[in-house]
Amino acid sequence: MRPILMKGHERPLTFLKYNRDGDLLFSCAKDHNPTVWFADNGERLGTYRGHNGAVWCCDVSRDSARLITGSADQTAKLWNVQTGQQLFTFNFDSPARAVDLSVGDRLAVITTDPFMELSSAIHVKRIANDPADQVGESALILKGPQGRINRAVWGPLNRTIISAGEDAVIRIWDSETGKLLKENDKEVGHKKTITSLAKSVDGSHFLTGSLDKSAKLWDIRTLTLIKTYVTERPVNAVAMSPLLDHVVLGGGQDASAVTTTDHRAGKFEAKFYDKVLQEEIGGVKGHFGPINALAFNPDGKSFSSGGEDGYVRLHHFDSDYFNIKI
Amino acid sequence: MALVRPGSGSAQPAKLRWGELEEDDGEDLDFLLPPKQVIGPDENGIKKVIEYKFNEDGNKVKITTTTRTRKLANARLSKRAVERRSWPKFGDAVHEDVGARLTMISTEEILLERPRAPGSKAEEPKAGGDSLAQLGKGGAALKLCRTCGKKGDHWTSQCPYKDLAPQAEAFSDKPPTSDAATGAAGTGKYVPPSVRAGADRTGSDMRRRNDENSVRVTNLSEDTREPDLLELFRPFGAVSRVYVALDKNTSISRGFGFVNFVNREDAQRAINKLNGYGYDNLILRVEWATPRTN
Numbered sequence: 006m007r008p009i010l011m012k013g014h015e016r017p018l019t020f021l022k023y024n025r026d027g028d029l030l031f032s033c034a035k036d037h038n039p040t041v042w043f044a045d046n047g048e049r050l051g052t053y054r055g056h057n058g059a060v061w062c063c064d065v066s067r068d069s070a071r072l073i074t075g076s077a078d079q080t081a082k083l084w085n086v087q088t089g090q091q092l093f094t095f096n097f098d099s100p101a102r103a104v105d106l107s108v109g110d111r112l113a114v115i116t117t118d119p120f121m122e123l124s125s126a127i128h129v130k131r132i133a134n135d136p137a138d139q140v141g142e143s144a145l146i147l148k149g150p151q152g153r154i155n156r157a158v159w160g161p162l163n164r165t166i167i168s169a170g171e172d173a174v175i176r177i178w179d180s181e182t183g184k185l186l187k188e189n190d191k192e193v194g195h196k197k198t199i200t201s202l203a204k205s206v207d208g209s210h211f212l213t214g215s216l217d218k219s220a221k222l223w224d225i226r227t228l229t230l231i232k233t234y235v236t237e238r239p240v241n242a243v244a245m246s247p248l249l250d251h252v253v254l255g256g257g258q259d260a261s262a263v264t265t266t267d268h269r270a271g272k273f274e275a276k277f278y279d280k281v282l283q284e285e286i287g288g289v290k291g292h293f294g295p296i297n298a299l300a301f302n303p304d305g306k307s308f309s310s311g312g313e314d315g316y317v318r319l320h321h322f323d324s325d326y327f328n329i330k331i
Numbered sequence: 332m333a334l335v336r337p338g339s340g341s342a343q344p345a346k347l348r349w350g351e352l353e354e355d356d357g358e359d360l361d362f363l364l365p366p367k368q369v370i371g372p373d374e375n376g377i378k379k380v381i382e383y384k385f386n387e388d389g390n391k392v393k394i395t396t397t398t399r400t401r402k403l404a405n406a407r408l409s410k411r412a413v414e415r416r417s418w419p420k421f422g423d424a425v426h427e428d429v430g431a432r433l434t435m436i437s438t439e440e441i442l443l444e445r446p447r448a449p450g451s452k453a454e455e456p457k458a459g460g461d462s463l464a465q466l467g468k469g470g471a472a473l474k475l476c477r478t479c480g481k482k483g484d485h486w487t488s489q490c491p492y493k494d495l496a497p498q499a500e501a502f503s504d505k506p507p508t509s510d511a512a513t514g515a516a517g518t519g520k521y522v523p524p525s526v527r528a529g530a531d532r533t534g535s536d537m538r539r540r541n542d543e544n545s546v547r548v549t550n551l552s553e554d555t556r557e558p559d560l561l562e563l564f565r566p567f568g569a570v571s572r573v574y575v576a577l578d579k580n581t582s583i584s585r586g587f588g589f590v591n592f593v594n595r596e597d598a599q600r601a602i603n604k605l606n607g608y609g610y611d612n613l614i615l616r617v618e619w620a621t622p623r624t625n
Contacts, residue, residue, distance in 0.1 A: 008437045013423075028412035038423065043416070047434040052422030069411065089421035277443065287443040318437075326443060 006326075008291060009047035011317040013040045018311025020062045021300035024069040029086075030300070030309055031072065032317050035059040039074050041086065044302060044309075047319050053084045055091045062103045062156075066110040071132070073113055075101035081115045083136065092136035099123050103156045106132070107163045112144070112180075114166055116154040125154050127168055129180065145183050150176060156202035158211070160225055167225065169199035169213055177228055193230045195221065200240060200256075206247040206303075214240030220254050222280070232283050238272040242298050248305025249327070250280040255296030255310055275299060275310050279331055286329055291318050364391065374436070375399070438582065440557035444571055445593060544592040545620040546602060551575065552611035553584045563610065564590045568597025589620055 014034035022031045023044060030044040038052040039060050058078030065072050065086065072084040077100040083093040095101075099120030106113050113132050119125045127147040133139040152171030160167055165186065166178045173195040177187040195215035204211045210231060214220045216239040222232040234252060242255040257273040274288035275296055294313030301308045307321040364383040372378035380396045420427070427433070548560065557573045564570055575588035592598035598619075606617040 006441055007439075008441055010435045010437055011433060012435070013433050026409050026412040028408060028415060040422075040424075042434075049420070049424045049427065049433055050418060051420055051424045054422050069415070087415075087418055087421075274444075285446050287445045289441055289443055291437070291439075291441055320441070323443075329443075 006320055006323045009319040009321075011042055011047050011049070011319065012315065013042070013049055013052070013317070014038075014315050016059070017294070017313040017315060018298050018317060019060065021298040021309055021311050021317065022063055022065060023300055023302050023309075024065045024086075025067050025303060026069065027303040029065070029069060030317075030319070031063050031065055032298075032311060033060040033063050033074065034311070034315070037076075037078075039063055039072070039084075041072075042317070042319075044307070044319070047317075051089045053082075053089050053091075055082060056080070058100070061101065064104050064106045064113070066106055068110075071106075071110065073104045073106060073115075073132075075104040075115055077101075079117075081113075081130075083132070083139065093139040093141075095128075095130060095141050097128070099125075102153060103158075105158045107159045109163070112159075112163060114157045114159060114180075116157045116168065116170075118153050119151075124148055125150060125152065125170070127154060127157050127166060127178070129166070145180070147178055147183050149185065150174065152198075155198070155200055156213075158202060158204055161208055167202070167211065169202050171198045173197055173199055173215065173217075175199065175213060175223065175228065187228045189223070189228050190230070193221075193233075195219070197239075201243045201299075203243050203245055205245055212243045212245055212252055214243035214254060214256070216240070220252065220278075222252070232280065234278045234283055236276055236285075238276075239295075242296055242310070244299040244301045244308060245280070246301055246305050246308075247303055251286065252278050252280050253299055253301070253308060254278065255299045257292075257295030257313075259295070273312070275308075282331060284331055286331065289320060292316065438577075440561075440573065442561070442570075442573065445569055544595045544598040546590045546592065546598050547587065547618055547620040548590060548605075549587040549616045549618075550613050551584060551586050551588060551615070552613050553586065555584060555588070555611060557588070560588055560590060563605070564592075564601055567592070567601035567604065569593040 011032075014032065014036050016035035018032060018034045020033040023029065024031070028044055029050070030042045031039060032042065033039045037056045037058060037060065038054055039056070040052045041050045042048065043050055053072065053074065056074065056076040056078055058076045060074050060076045063072060063074040069086055071092070072086050073081060074084065075081045079097045079100055081095040081097070081101045081104055082091055084090065085092055095115065097115075097117045100118045101115055102118050103116045104113060111132055113130045115128045115130060117123075117126050117128065125148075128143040129145040129147075130142075131140070131144050147166070147168075150168065150170060150172055154168050154170035156170070157166055157168040159165070159180070160177065163180055166180045167175065168178065169175045174191075175189040175194065176185060178184065179186050195213065195217050197215050197217035199213050199215045201214040202211055204225070208225060210222055210224055212220055212222050218236055218239055220234040220236070220240050220243050221230055222234075223230060234254060236254055236256070238256045239259065240254050240256040244253045244255075246252070253275050255275045273292045273295055274290040276288050277286040278284065279286055289310075292310065292312035292314055296310050296312050298311035299308065307319065309317055309319045311317045364385075367383075368381040370379040370381070376399050378398050380398070382394045382396070384392055384394060386392050546564075551560075555575065557575050560575060561570060561573045564573070569592065570590060571593050572591040573588070574590075576585040577583065578585055590601070592601065602617050602619065605615055608615045608617070
C-alpha cells in the first residue's frame with residue numbers, strides 16, 4: 006500500500022478520530038489547530054482556529070455536526086464541524102486532557118490535569134441541543150486519581166465512566182452518583198502510565214496501551230483482563246479493527262531519547278497483533294518518530310497513524326491484508 | 332471508473348507490406364497484428380491502451396485509447412457523507428496554496444511486514460535481540476566490565492576487582508570510546524549518531540535482517556516498481572521486504588532491487604526460477620545478495 010501523507014500540523018500529533026461514516030478524519034496536534042481531512046484522499050477540509058495551546062483530544066458527534074476538543078489552554082471547545090465556528094468554550098483551572106461524548110451526544114466527559122496544586126479531575130458536562138442554551142456548569146466532578154488522567158470514556162448505556170492515566174489504574178465510576186465502582190486488579194494491571202484507551206465497536210471490551218510496553222484487553226463491565234499484548238516499545242496509541250480480530254499498537258522510544266540512540270532502535274512501526282491469539286501479525290513502518298495516535302476507519306479498510314514527526318499517515322489496506330493467516 | 336477523454340482515440344492507417352497486400356480471402360488475419368499493449372496506469376491514473384485492428388478496407392490501424400482512472404471514495408457512502416464532500420473549505424484550508432502540497436502520496440511502497448512465515452511457530456525471543464528494552468534498563472546489558480568480565484553489574488571504572496586484575500592488556504582490545512558513549516547517553520547529553528548506544532548493535536541487527544534471505548535483482552527495466560516486483564516474487568513464498576533502488580534526484584529506477592524472503596528455500600526457488608527470466612524486454616539477473624563488506 007502507498008500511504009497518504011498529510012502534513013498539516015507543525016507539531017507532534019496527539020490524537021486522531023474518524024467520524025461515524027468514516028469519511029472525515031479529525032486530527033489534533035500540539036500546534037493549536039485541530040484539522041479535519043477527507044478520509045479517502047487526505048484532502049484538508051478545514052481547521053478549527055481558536056485554541057491557544059496544544060490540543061490533546063477530540064470527539065465528534067454521531068451526526069458529524071459537533072466537535073469537542075480538549076486543550077492545554079485550560080479550555081474545552083465545542084465546534085461546528087462544517088464551518089469551523091466556535092460554539093462554546095468550557096473554561097477550567099487546569100489543562101483539559103481527554104474528552105469523550107456519550108452515546109446520544111447529550112453528555113461529555115472532560116478530564117483536567119493536575120496543575121498548580123489542583124488535583125486532576127473528571128468533569129461531566131451536559132451538551133445542549135442548541136448551542137445558545139449551552140451552559141458551562143459541570144453536572145458532576147469526580148476526583149481521586151493521582152496524576153494525569155489520560156483517557157476517560159463512557160461505559161455501556163452511559164451508566165459508567167472508565168478512566169485511566171498516570172497512576173496505571175483503570176477505574177470505573179458511576180456516571181450518575183460519581184461513586185467509584187471498580188478498580189482493576191493490581192496483580193494483572195499495567196505497571197506504568199496508561200497512555201491510551203480504545204473501545205471496541207460494540208462497546209463490550211476495551212484496549213489500553215501503556216508505557217510498560219504492553220497493551221491489555223479488558224471487559225468493560227466486569228473489568229476482567231481478557232488478553233495481554235506484549236511488545237518491545239512503550240505503547241502510546243492503540244486501535245482495534247472493527248472488521249477483523251486485529252489490534253494495532255503504536256509507540257516507540259520516548260521522544261526525548263531519540264537523539265541519544267540510533268534511529269533504527271526507535272521501533273516506530275505500527276504493530277498489528279491478532280486479538281485472540283495475541284501473536285504479532287506484522288508491522289507498518291514509515292514514521293520518523295514515535296506514533297502518538299492511531300485510529301481505524303469504521304469500515305475497517307483503512308487506518309491512520311499520527312506521529313511525533315507531525316505527519317498523519319493514512320493507510321488504505323491492500324486486498325491481501327484481509328486474508329492474512331497466522 | 333474510467334473517463335474516456337473525447338477525441339483521444341486516433342486511427343492511423345499503417346503502411347502495408349507487399350506481402351500483406353494479397354487479396355483478402357476471408358481468412359482471419361488477426362494473428363498478424365502486434366499484441367495489445369497496455370501502458371500504465373501511472374501515478375496520475377493515466378492508462379494507455381494501444382490496439383491494432385483491421386478496418387473495413389482491410390487496412391491495419393492503430394488505436395490508442397487514453398483513459399484516466401480515478402479512485403472514487405467508497406461506493407457505499409452515505410447520503411450525508413456525499414453531502415459533506417461538497418462542503419466549502421474553512422479555516423486555514425481556505426487560503427491553501429496550490430504548491431503547499433499538504434497531502435502527498437508516499438513514494439515508498441509500505442508493506443505489512445510479517446515477522447515470520449505464516450504457519451510457523453513463534454520463535455523464542457532472541458537473547459539480547461531487543462535493543463530498546465535494554466536501553467530502557469539503563470544499559471544494564473551493555474554494562475560489561477572489561478576488567479573482570481562481569482556483565483550488567485558495574486562499569487569498568489567502578490570495578491571492585493580492579494586492583495586484582497592485570498590491567499595492561501585489559502584495555503588494549505577495546506576502543507576507549509564505547510564506555511564514554513554509553514555513559515553520556517544516560518546523562519541526556521547529545522551523542523553523535525556514530526557513538527550512540529545501540530548504534531552498532533542495531534546496525535548489525537538491521538544488517539542481519541536486511542541480509543536475511545535477501546535476493547538481489549538486477550537488470551530491471553526503469554518502469555519496474557516495488558509492487559511489480561512483489562507480484563513477480565510473491566508466488567514463491569512469503570516476502571518480507573521489497574526494495575527498488577531509485578535515483579535520488581530523478582526518482583527513476585536505477586535498475587536493481589532487493590527482495591527479502593521469510594524462508595530461505597523460497598528465495599532459492601525464486602532464484603532458480605527467475606534468474607534469466609525475461610521481464611519487460613530485459614533478462615533479469617537474480618542472485619543472492621552478498622552482504623556489504625565494510
